Structures are given as C-alpha cells and as structure tokens.
Amino acid sequence: MRQPHACDPATARGRRHPEEESAFRSCFQRDRDRIIHCSAFRRLKHKTQVFVEHEGDFYRTRLTHSIEVAQVGRTIAGALGLNIDLTEAVALAHDLGHTPFGHTGEDALDELMAPWGGFDHNAQSIRIVTSLERHYAEFDGLNLTWDTLEGIAKHNGPVPDPLPYALSEYNALHDLELHTHASAEAQVAALSDDIAYNNHDLHDGLRAGLFTEDQIAGLPIVGEAYKEVDRLYPGLDAYRRRHEALRRVFGAMVEDLIDTSRALLDGVAPADASAIRHAGKPVIAFSQGMFDDLKQIRSFLFSNMYRAPRVMAQRARVTTALMDLFPIYMNDPRLLPLRWQSGEVDLTDEAGVARLVADYIAGMTDRYALQQHARFTGTDILRDVGDTGLPET
Template structure:
C-alpha cells in the first residue's frame, strides 16, 4: 500500500514535450526503461568506480554500482510505501554524468572547464537526459517526467547559489524547483548510493589487497558483523567468512535507514509529497549513531584505498590523459567524430566549443579515453598500463 507522501504516477507533472502515455506502463516505468536503453547507461559498463577498467574484471564499474544502488533503493522504497519505479529511475540515472576514470577524471575535467562554466557530474547527467541523448524523433534527450528530472537534479538536496551550467539552462525552460528538497523517492536513491559504495568499496579494497580482513575487523559495524559470523559459523572458509560479514554490514545499513526514516516520517506526518518537499529537511536518513560509524569507515577507506599509492599512481596517469585530450580537441575540433561536426559548426564562441569538448570527453569510457590518447597524442595504450 502506498504511503500518502509517495509520488503518484497518475498525478505526474508530466514531460516538457507532451506525449501520449503508455496503456500498460506508468510514466515512471517508461522513464526507467528509457534510461536503461540510453547510450549513456550502456557506457557505464566501462567506466570505473575506483579502479580503472584494465585493472581487473571483478571490480565495480559505474554500471554494476548503479544496479546495486537501484536494488537497495527499491528495497527501501518498498518498505516505506514509496513509488518503486520512480526510485529506481533516479537510482539508475544518478551516475550518468560521470567522466571516465571516476572522481579523478571528474576533478581534472572540472579544473580544465573552470574558465568555461565548470563541470559537475549531476549537472552533466541532466544535460545527457535532456539534450545529449539523440534517438527520438520528437525531441532531444529522453523527455523524462518532471519528477525523475527533479530527482536527478537534486537527489543530494536543494541546489542553491549560482546554478551549474546544465541546471540553469534546463530550469529556465522547465522549473524543477531547485530550492526545495526532492521527493522521498529521490532521497532514497541518494542514500542507497551511500549504502552501496560504502559496502562495495570494502569488497573491492579487500580484493585488490589494499587491506585485509584483519584490518577492517576492528571498524565499527564491521566488527560486530564478523563476530556474529564467527559465532554462527566457526572455522568458516575465509572467503565465505568475509562475504557473510559484509552482507551483514549491508543489511545493517539498509535496516537502519528504514527504521530511522519510518520514525522521521511518522513524526513529520506529511499529508502528501508537496508537504514532504516543504519540510525543509530530508526525511530519509541514517541514525546519528550509524552515521558516525560510517564516518570512521569512510576515513579508513580514504586513507587505505582512495589515496593508496597504487591508486594515486593511476590518478596521475588519468590526470595526464584528460589534461592532454581536452586542449587537443579544443584546438583541433575536426578530430571529433562526424556526428559532432554540426554542433561544432554552430558553436557561437569558445565557451560553447569547450562545453562540447567536455561533453565528448565526459562520455568516453576508460578504455576509449586511453585508446584516443595513445592514437592522437602518443604514449602507452591500455594494454601497456601497470597492473
């Protein structure tokens, strides 16, 4: 049964370009399906989370991460009586705007784009779904519903101050009410992102040998989960022991969010989704105690994984690749693919051209960026990188 503050697909604010709706799919189901079938979603298969794609087939990519986020989000959404289709659509789209090479690639591209309006992966995701995907006869982008676009734009909270490039441009045409919090479904997608990466980064760091089971066994939450596994399954094979412990960590985070959010929603008692947006604070939260525990885990991961020497070595390589490709395409845009030529010809100034170059580089997969760098500028291709 849906909660009164769940987003009702029958009351959607609609699409920028009116369309006849499906007889057998809700508007939010169509949004989800369009996201899954988009080119940008498929490219997430070869975009990194922390480890560059060539480093191993078992590490998370942006695609597997997005699927994990959607799974967690649907679970929480269902438990709270929210609209699961909208939650899933926002979860699946939340990383569409990421560059190759994860946050290292984004940091470099943001620095290069600073004179031209900057770069932000949330804004880029909105630009992709409202403009850069060009498959439909009647419109550019995916023509998603207002609610899905709202979730993509502000699942992390209200957007205040000077608006990032894509948000400013689209919001002028289709007001997403960026000053308010998003509906509960988008808030669920955001916290599901936190749950997914906290859990799978522990998995991937262990698999990469950046730390050991013993290193993490003293961390909050993790400590109790290992202890429970050891009580229930003494002498368990180390790989199974690790898996059993970390799946319990996963469950602890999900359970905490559901319990905490239920209590907050009961206290606030919003009559509908508009009242929920007007609360002025997010309602989908971790408990304060678990949030503090997660800060300890994040500090550990930052020191032992995100800034590990091998990861830093790769960050330096990534910085060089993106730093070389951006000025190359900016000065010689004739090297962009044929389908980009018309946009290049219409670019009114250098800032517009830089945005097109940024769009192109941001859309690259890890491997394609490395191959392009080797072909156009020189240096080792992906097959020659350190492993």
C-alpha cells in the first residue's frame, strides 16, 4: 500500500515547460520512458562500469548497472510503500552524465576542466536531461518533472555550495531546492546503487580472476553466505556456488535496508513527501552493522579490484586518451561534428568552448573515444591489451 509520504503523481511539481498529461501513463511513468528512449541512455551500453567495455562481454557496463539499480530500487520502493515509477526513473537516470571510462574518465575531465569550473557526472546528468538531449520540437532536454529532476540532482543528499556549473545554470531557471534532502524515492535509488555495485563488483572481480572465493571468505556477509550454500548444497559446482552465495549477499543488503528504513520512517512519521525533504536527515539507510560490513567490502574491492595492477594499467591508458583529445578539440573546435558548431557557443569564448568540448567528450562511449584518439594521434592506445587482458574464469 502506498504511504502518505510517497510522491504522488497527482500532486507532482510539474514540468518546466507545461505539457498535456497522458491519458494512460502517470507523469513519472512518462519520465521513465523518456529516459529509456534517450540517446544518452543507449550510450551507457558502451561505457565502463569498472572494466573498459572491450575487455569482455560478461562484465557489467553502465547500462547493465543502471538496469540492476532500477530493479533493486523497484523492489525496495514497493516494500516501503513508495512510488515505484519515480524510484525507477531516478535510478535509470543516475549515471547518464558519466564519461567514457567511468570514474577514471570523470577524474581526467574534472582535471582538464579545472580552469572552467571542473566536471561532475551528477551535474552532467542534469545537463543532459535538461539541455543536451535535443529530440523534441517544443523544448531542449526531456522536460522531466521537478520531482524526477530533484531526485537526479540530489539523490546522494543535499548539494553543498559551490554548485557545479552544470547544476547551477539549470537551478537558476528551475529551483530544485538543492539544500534539502531528496524524496524517499530518490534516497532509495541512491542506496540501490550501493547494493548493486557492491554485489556485481564482487561477481565481476571473481570472474576476472582479480581475487578468489578463498580471499573473500573472510569478508562479512560474504563468508556467511558461502557457508550457508556449502551446508545446503555440498559439492555444488563452482559457478552455481558463486551465484547462490552472492545472491544471498544481495538479499541480505536489501532486507537490511528495508527493515532499517521502515524503522526510520516510523520514527519520523512524515505526513507527506515534503516532510521527507525537510526531515533534516536521510530516512532511507542501512543499519549501523550493515554499514560497517559494507565498508569492509568496499575497502577490499578498492584494494583488490579498483586499484588492481591490471585495472590501473588500463586506467593510465584511457586517461592518456582523454588528456590528448581535450586539447585537440579546444585548439580547433571545427573538428567537432557540425551540429556541435551550431552557433549557440561563441567559438572565441574559451570557457564556452571548454564546456562544449567537455559535453562532447563526456557523451562519448569508450569505443568512440578510443576511435577518435586513434584518428587524431595515429596511436592505438590499447594495442598491448592482449598482454594484460582480463581472463573470464
């Protein structure tokens, strides 16, 4: 049953550009559908989650990650009586602003853009859905509801000053109340992200041979899950054993978040969605015990996966690609596709050109960035990848 503090499409805060509403879809369902159909969402198929997308067909990409986050979010929102469609919309959109090569690409672009306000992928997601997607006759962007835009902008919590320029520009036109917490639905999307990546990064790291089952047996939650599987299914083959254990890890995180959040919501007793935003604290959270356990898992993944020598070698290669591409376009913006030279940006304005180039590079897929780098430099930056590629165990 939907709770009174759930976001209600009947009382949604509307769109910046008024539209006639659908006769058979709620406003949040329309937001979700527009996100799924947008170009930036499709490009997530070829954007890095942890491994550069060419390294294997079985590893997660930003697209499959986003779908997993949405699935987790729908489950949790339903259990808590929240609006499932809004949760799903925020979850599907939360990574639209990611650069090629994931956080590695974001770090590179943030450094390159330092003289002009830096780069932030969350703010870039807002820029995409409010401006850069240009398919509709009557407006730029997707013209999403205020509620969905708010969730994308601050699903990780209130946004402190100074605001990233990409977020500041839009917020001046359409106040997203960035100093408050987001809706409970957006908070669910944020922690569904944590659940998804903690689970699937363990799976992908094992498959890549970066660590073994024996190495993760000492981790909280994980070790207990493997013991339960071994007790219930002695002699189970390695692949089924791994899947059975990790789905229990997944389930433990989801159940803890639901139980803890129910207690938090009961304590706050919010009368409506506005009360959630002004509660002064998150209302969706893990228990302290689960939070501490996840810190240990994240620390293990950081040391053994995100900073593994093979992963770091790839990070160095792809960082070089973006560091090379940015000044090439800055020095000659005419190398950008014609529609990116439409006249909206004064090509003598250095800051304007830098933001144009950042928008263009941020929208690239991994493979397109590598192709453009090879085109302009004559260098196949991953030519030796066969020597250090990741196995699929």
